[in-house]
Amino acid sequence: MERRNIEEKIFKGLMLLSTMVILSSLVLILLTVLVKGLPYLSLAMVTQVPQGGYYLGKGGGILNAIVGSLYLAGGATFLAILLSLPVALYLNVYSKSDSKFVSACRFTFDVLCGVPSIVYGAFGFTIMIFFGMRASLLGGIIAIALLIMPMMIRSMDEVIRLVPRELMDASYALGANRWETALKVVVRQSLPGILTSILIAFGRGIGDAAAVIFTAGFTDAIPTSLLRPVATLPLAIFFQLGVPIPEVQGRAYASALILTIMILIISLAARLLSKKLTRHVVK
Amino acid sequence: MKVPMSARRVKDIMASKIMLVLTLAAVALIFFMVAGLYFKSRPILASQPLSELFFSSRWRPFRGEFGFLSFIMGTVWVTGVAVLIAVPLCLLTSIYLSEYANSKVREWVKPLIDILAGIPSVVFGVWGMLVVVPFIKDVVAPFAGVFSTGYSILAGGIVLAIMIFPVIIHVSLEIFRAVPQEVREASLAVGATRWQTIKHVVMRKALPGVAAAVVLGISRAFGETMAVLMVVGNVAKIPHSVLDPAYPLPALIANNYGEMMSIPLYDSALMLAALILLLVVLLFNALSKMILIRVQRSIR
Amino acid sequence: MDYQTHISVQNLNVHYGNQQVLKNITLNIPDRKITAIIGPSGCGKTTLLKSFNRLIDSVEGVKISGRVLVDDENILDPKTEVTHIRKKMGLLLQKPYPLPMSIYDNVAYGPRIHGIKNKKRLDEIVERFLKKASLWDEVKERINQPASMLSVGQQQRLCLARGLAVEPEIILGDEPTSALDPQSSQRIEQTFVELKQDYTIVIVTHILRQARRMADYVVFLYLGELIEHGPAWDIFNHPKQALTREYIKGLIS
Ligand SMILES: Nc1ncnc2c1ncn2[C@@H]1O[C@H](COP(=O)(O)OP(=O)(O)OP(=O)(O)O)[C@@H](O)[C@H]1O
Ligand SMILES: [Mg+2]
Numbered sequence: 001m002e003r004r005n006i007e008e009k010i011f012k013g014l015m016l017l018s019t020m021v022i023l024s025s026l027v028l029i030l031l032t033v034l035v036k037g038l039p040y041l042s043l044a045m046v047t048q049v050p051q052g053g054y055y056l057g058k059g060g061g062i063l064n065a066i067v068g069s070l071y072l073a074g075g076a077t078f079l080a081i082l083l084s085l086p087v088a089l090y091l092n093v094y095s096k097s098d099s100k101f102v103s104a105c106r107f108t109f110d111v112l113c114g115v116p117s118i119v120y121g122a123f124g125f126t127i128m129i130f131f132g133m134r135a136s137l138l139g140g141i142i143a144i145a146l147l148i149m150p151m152m153i154r155s156m157d158e159v160i161r162l163v164p165r166e167l168m169d170a171s172y173a174l175g176a177n178r179w180e181t182a183l184k185v186v187v188r189q190s191l192p193g194i195l196t197s198i199l200i201a202f203g204r205g206i207g208d209a210a211a212v213i214f215t216a217g218f219t220d221a222i223p224t225s226l227l228r229p230v231a232t233l234p235l236a237i238f239f240q241l242g243v244p245i246p247e248v249q250g251r252a253y254a255s256a257l258i259l260t261i262m263i264l265i266i267s268l269a270a271r272l273l274s275k276k277l278t279r280h281v282v283k
Numbered sequence: 284m285k286v287p288m289s290a291r292r293v294k295d296i297m298a299s300k301i302m303l304v305l306t307l308a309a310v311a312l313i314f315f316m317v318a319g320l321y322f323k324s325r326p327i328l329a330s331q332p333l334s335e336l337f338f339s340s341r342w343r344p345f346r347g348e349f350g351f352l353s354f355i356m357g358t359v360w361v362t363g364v365a366v367l368i369a370v371p372l373c374l375l376t377s378i379y380l381s382e383y384a385n386s387k388v389r390e391w392v393k394p395l396i397d398i399l400a401g402i403p404s405v406v407f408g409v410w411g412m413l414v415v416v417p418f419i420k421d422v423v424a425p426f427a428g429v430f431s432t433g434y435s436i437l438a439g440g441i442v443l444a445i446m447i448f449p450v451i452i453h454v455s456l457e458i459f460r461a462v463p464q465e466v467r468e469a470s471l472a473v474g475a476t477r478w479q480t481i482k483h484v485v486m487r488k489a490l491p492g493v494a495a496a497v498v499l500g501i502s503r504a505f506g507e508t509m510a511v512l513m514v515v516g517n518v519a520k521i522p523h524s525v526l527d528p529a530y531p532l533p534a535l536i537a538n539n540y541g542e543m544m545s546i547p548l549y550d551s552a553l554m555l556a557a558l559i560l561l562l563v564v565l566l567f568n569a570l571s572k573m574i575l576i577r578v579q580r581s582i583r
Numbered sequence: 584m585d586y587q588t589h590i591s592v593q594n595l596n597v598h599y600g601n602q603q604v605l606k607n608i609t610l611n612i613p614d615r616k617i618t619a620i621i622g623p624s625g626c627g628k629t630t631l632l633k634s635f636n637r638l639i640d641s642v643e644g645v646k647i648s649g650r651v652l653v654d655d656e657n658i659l660d661p662k663t664e665v666t667h668i669r670k671k672m673g674l675l676l677q678k679p680y681p682l683p684m685s686i687y688d689n690v691a692y693g694p695r696i697h698g699i700k701n702k703k704r705l706d707e708i709v710e711r712f713l714k715k716a717s718l719w720d721e722v723k724e725r726i727n728q729p730a731s732m733l734s735v736g737q738q739q740r741l742c743l744a745r746g747l748a749v750e751p752e753i754i755l756g757d758e759p760t761s762a763l764d765p766q767s768s769q770r771i772e773q774t775f776v777e778l779k780q781d782y783t784i785v786i787v788t789h790i791l792r793q794a795r796r797m798a799d800y801v802v803f804l805y806l807g808e809l810i811e812h813g814p815a816w817d818i819f820n821h822p823k824q825a826l827t828r829e830y831i832k833g834l835i836s
Contacts, residue, residue, distance in 0.1 A: 008478035015379035018372040022452075023392065025445045026399045029410045036413060087309050090302035096643040107572055108310045114499065114568040115561060116506020118533045119316070122557035125540075126319045146312065153309060169638050170680045170742065174693035174749050175670030177295040184692070189683040200401070207403025210508035210533065214540045234405040234509065241409065241513070256409045260402065267401050271394070280683040280729045291696075292664060 030260065037257030040250035046258065050220045055240070057247035062255050065236035066262075067222050071137060072212065072230055073205030076144035080152050080201060083145075085187075085194070088156035093168070093182040106157065112150035120147040121211040128215060138226040140216030147211050148201040155200065159193025160186060167282060189281055192274035199270035203263050209234035233259045316561060324555035327548050336555070342519050349552045351559070353519045357436075357529030360522050361511060362504045364440025365447060370497055372444075373451040380452075381459035382481055400449035408513030411442040416514055419526070429526055434516035437525040442514055443504050451500040454575070458492030459485065461582050488582060495574035502567035506560050508533035532556045589614055589671075589753055589783055590635055595649035597630055597639065604630050606807045608649070612800075617775060617784045619798035619815070621791065623830070626804045628787040629757050634659075635785070636669045636755065670697065673746025675759040679738035681730035682745075686713075686722050689730045689741055693749035708748055716744035717774055736767025743774065754778065756786035760793070772797055791831065795819060803827050 044061045051060035087105075095102045124143030133139055163186050171181040187194065209232065217229025218239065233255060240252035327336070327349060339350030380389055420433030462485050470480040486493075516528025517538060536553050590612040597605040604627045612618050620628045633639045634651055637658050650657045658668050670693075682689050690709045699705060709726070713719040718740040722733070730741055739759060746754065756775075760768035775784055775797060788794050794801060794815070801818040803811045803826075811818060811827045822828045 004476055004479060008476055011375075011478055012379075012383065015375040015383065018375035019379050019392070021372055022376050022399075022445075022448050023395060025448070026395055028414070029402065029406065029445070032410050032413055033406060083305055083309060086302040087306045090299075090306045094299050094302060096641060099643045105306060105310055107569075107576075108313055110572050111565055111568040112313055114502050114506075114564055115316070116508065116533060116564060118506060118508040118536050119320075119557050119561045119564070122536060122554060123316045123319055126323050126554065149309065149312075164680065165641075166676050166678070166680045167682070168641075169633075170674065170676065170745075171682065171692070172638060172666075173636060173669055173672065173674035173755075174696065174745065175666045176693070176696050177291060177666050179295040179298040180291070180696055182298075184684075185682050203401055207401070207405070209403070209405050210537055213537050234403055237405050237409065238509065238513070241412070253409065253413075256406050260406055263401055263403060264398070267398060280685075280731065282681055282683050282731045291666070 033253065033256050033260050036250075037253040037255075040247075040254035041257060042254075045251065045254055049222060054220070055243050055248055057245050062231075062233070062236050062251070062258070064220055064222050065231040065233045065255070066258065068137075068216075068219075068230040069206050069233040069259075071223065072140045072144060072216060072232060073202050075137070075141040075226075076148060076205045077198060077202045079141060079145040080149045081198060083149055084152040084156055084197075087153050088160050089182045089186065091157055092160045092163070093178050093186055097165070106154070109150045109154050109157075113154060115150075116210070117147050117208050118210040118213075120144075121214050124211065125214040134227075135215055135217030135229050136227045137216065137223045137230040140212045140230060140232070141226075143211045143215040144205045144208060147208060148204050151204065152197055152201045155197035156190075156194055159190045159197065162193070163189045164282075192277040192281065195277065196270045196274045199266055199273070203266040203270075206266070207234060207259065207263055209238060233262075313565070317558070317565075320554050320558040320561060324551050324558050327551040327555050330548060340521050344546050344549050344552070347548060349548065351532075351556065353521050354530055354532045354535050354556065355559075356521045357515070358505060358531040358533075360436045360525070360529055361439040361443060361515060361531050362501060364436055364525055365443035365504045366497065366501055368440060368444035369447050369451055369500060373448055373496075373500075374455065374493065377452050377455040377459055378481060378485075381456055382477065382485065396449050396452055399445070400453075404446065404507060404510040405513075407442050407446055407510035411438055411510060411514035415441050424526055427526065429524075431526045432516065432528070434514055434528050435526050436515065436522055436529045439511045439515035439529065439531070440525065442510050443507055446507060446510060447500040447503050450503050451496045454496035454499055455489070455493050458489045458496065458575075458578065458582075461492075461579060462488045463582070489578075491574050492578040492582075495571040495578065498567050498571040498574070502564045502571070505567070506533055506564050508537050512537055532560055536560075588612055589654055590785075591652040592631075592634075593650040593652065595631075595634060595651060596647070597627070597634065598646040599642070600644045604807050605634070606809075608809045610802060610809060610812060612783065612785055614783045615779060615781070616799035617779050617786065617797050618800040618802060619794040620785065620787045620802045620804060621789065621794050621830070622804035622810075624789065627807045628804055631804065632755050632757050632785065632787050635753075636672045636674065637665050638669075638674075670749050671751050672753040672755050673743070673749070673751045675739065675742055675746065675754070675756040677758045678762045679735060679742045681733070681738050681741055684730065685727045686730050686733070686741060687726045689745050690748050693745065697749060712744040712748045713741075715747055715774075715778075716740045717770060718744055734767075736763050736770070739763055739767065739771060740774070743771070747778075751782070753783045753785065756784070758787050758789065760788075760790075768793075791833070803830065805830070 044059065046061060046066060047063055048061035049064040051058055054060040091102050091105055120143055124139060124146060128139045167185060167189060168181055171185045212232050216232060218231050218235055219229045223230045237252050237255045240248050240255060336349060336351055338352055340352040341348045341350040342353060380392060415438045416433035419435055419438050420431055424431035466484055467480055470484045511531055512534040515531060517530045517534055518528040519530045522529045536556050539553060588611045592608050592610040595605055595608040620631060622628055630639060639645055647659055651659050653668050656663060658665060682692055687709055690712055691705045694705060694708050710719060718737060721737060733741060760771050798815040801812065801815045805826055811822060811824045819831060822831060
């Protein structure tokens with residue numbers, strides 16, 4: 001065999017190996033969490049808040065953290081949509097395509113996407129101090145909203161960008177203005193993609209810990225107002241892991257399993273939803 | 284002829300103005316962040332010379348000594364290990380997916396990598412504590428003839444490497460796919476093998492883009508907090524080997540938020556750490572984005 | 584010959600970046616006739632057509648000078664409010680682009696935007712214009728299904744109905760039959776000929792035979808210049824310019 005063929009064989013082997021390593025790391029992570037968490041998973045975990053002595057191994061669950069994470073990520077996603085959708089529409093409908101302004105905005109949002117969540121947490125914290133706020137649901141919502149906003153803008157921007165120019169022209173030619181075209185045609189055409197962006201951002205919001213560590217606080221109760229502190233699932237996992245009691249650590253693994261399942265459901269929903277909603281989309 | 288302003292027109296113009304303001308506000312976030320963190324870290328910057336802050340490893344907040352060197356080195360080590368592990372694996376995988384795998388395989392692997400990207404960092408941390416740390420303690424360290432608790436730079440690097448797989452693969456895959464098919468065919472047509480074509484033609488075209496992917500991976504690794512914090516040991520010393528524990532900057536910030544208020548200058552020091560992270564990441568991201576824009580222009 | 588006119592183009596110049604795409608075009612489009620714009624690919628036909636309802640200025644780097652008067656209003660004046668002018672013109676593109684909604688909503692889209700809310704009137708409008716575009720019989724059973732489910736030929740007729748529903752006086756078509764099969768093309772052509780009693784129609788076409796069949800008036804563009812325009816019979820039988828003669832004989836394409 002020629003040398004160059006041997007080289008190709010070797011590298012092809014290495015490539016397959018690398019792909020296997022990367023995929024098996026995913027499998028390994030999911031399996032570990034499943035195997036370690038399943039024995040400790042119980043109905044009480046998902047239906048009760050921590051009872052007295054929960055962190056010493058006594059009864060209760062982490063409903064506070066599950067609901068807290070949903071509140072927090074839900075609020076943040078809502079806030080982020082209010083900002084992101086108009087921005088994405090502005091870049092694609094109101095601005096001239098490919099103008100310098102649009103490129104500069106895209107560049108900025110790309111850069112913002114890479115800012116670590118701990119920095120958003122620290123920045124959110126300085127805002128809170130500035131307004132004299134304490135760690136609370138609202139504080140966490142603001143920090144997470146800032147964190148997911150750039151990603152949401154960019155992913156919505158990417159799907160809205162795919163709307164054919166001619167489709168917008170068709171609407172303009174009927175005398176519609178840009179606002180009407182944006183709402184009735186552009187949003188409708190890119191709805192599946194927009195919803196996917198939203199769900200992905202929501203998943204990000206649920207899974208993030210570093211941005212809420214300063215801003216959301218932690219509590220065993222389910223918050224009743226925006227100004228109360230709130231527990232989140234990732235922090236609940238983190239704190240339970242810190243307790244050197246096997247029972248509590250086991251429940252940390254179970255909590256990690258719950259978090260992972262929630263994330264998987266969200267990403268599955270994103271996939272299914274975008275398939276389902278393509279009814280009206282014009283190809 | 285002048286047309287009176289209809290309600291529709293007013294709505295359109297109002298929407299345009301409001302959306303412009305929102306867009307500018309979103310863009311301005313970047314400046315607000317830099318300014319806010321800078322403002323908060325001014326006290327510490329005023330109290331000690333920069334050289335002291337960056338090149339001293341004495342970290343004694345109670346005595347007012349804030350030398351960031353151990354933390355900076357901790358970050359650099361962990362990031363370095365992660366990149367060393369991730370880059371070859373990701374490159375080989377991207378080349379495989381782009382050049383060898385058929386579209387069916389690609390359609391299967393891509394969502395899996397998306398799932399990997401979606402796993403929360405705490406879950407990576409849990410996995411690291413359950414699998415990587417014991418592995419290092421019981422297998423790697425004895426093999427190297429040293430003692431380690433397992434909570435080490437290597438553990439952080441491995442976990443971090445997995446976390447940045449999706450970033451690097453995603454970007455480099457996009458770059459490889461952007462190389463036009465004709466270029467490959469031209470090389471194959473003169474009798475080159477597939478691998479030679481990849482090595483001499485595809486890689487050459489894609490190299491700057493791959494560099495951008497790596498830079499993006501570095502910047503992602505740089506700021507990752509929770510997962511690293513859980514497995515890296517958090518000892519504020521300059522590390523000397525990958526089996527030493529370390530204390531990266533993000534972990535420093537996250538671990539000490541409770542005590543911030545009681546010690547003078549401490550909160551300012553933590554905000555400075557956040558500012559450093561922010562500036563480094565902005566720089567790296569901007570760099571990688573600029574390379575990517577240029578590459579995409581030159582490939583087409 | 585003296586024509587009454589809705590659209591009058593005066594000294595129109597269009598640049599994309601450094602490239603001049605239309606050079607000093609002056610032209611009156613006759614009313615209630617079919618005007619065909621012909622010329623080789625890339626000569627600026629689409630650009631000229633889109634300048635009639637100012638759809639070209641959403642592209643970055645476009646420079647436009649000169650005047651396009653629609654009913655004596657210069658639509659290129661930045662101060663002009665374009666939506667009411669666009670309402671006067673229906674547009675058909677090369678490929679049909681139904682809006683991402685049902686067949687009914689596609690036709691009702693324009694009237695709704697212009698303020699008609701009454702359900703009964705909308706029903707009437709939808710039926711009337713679907714009939715006018717000779718689509719009604721094929722879709723009346725499934726009027727609430729997504730428009731994207733129609734065949735391409737049906738979609739193009741839907742786009743025509745949608746355009747007619749805002750009650751324009753002018754219909755613009757950019758190679759409206761080029762994506763269609765011969766039968767669908769014929770139906771569209773037929774519809775156009777029927778419509779010309781009530782509407783001013785401008786179509787871009789590169790099919791000379793189609794221009795011969797339908798056009799009353801012909802405009803010949805070449806590399807951005809207006810070479811010749813006049814009644815169809817004159818252009819096809821006694822072209823004044825050598826270039827026109829060669830193009831019509833099929834020597835340049
Ligand atoms: N958005 C644009 N940016 C830059 N140049 C453009 C753009 N659109 C068109 N052009 C250029 O303007 C010239 C005229 O284009 P136009 O689309 O008007 O031609 P056309 O006569 O309609 O051609 P065809 O018969 O192929 O449709 C072409 O040379 C084209 O390359
Ligand atoms: Mg054209």
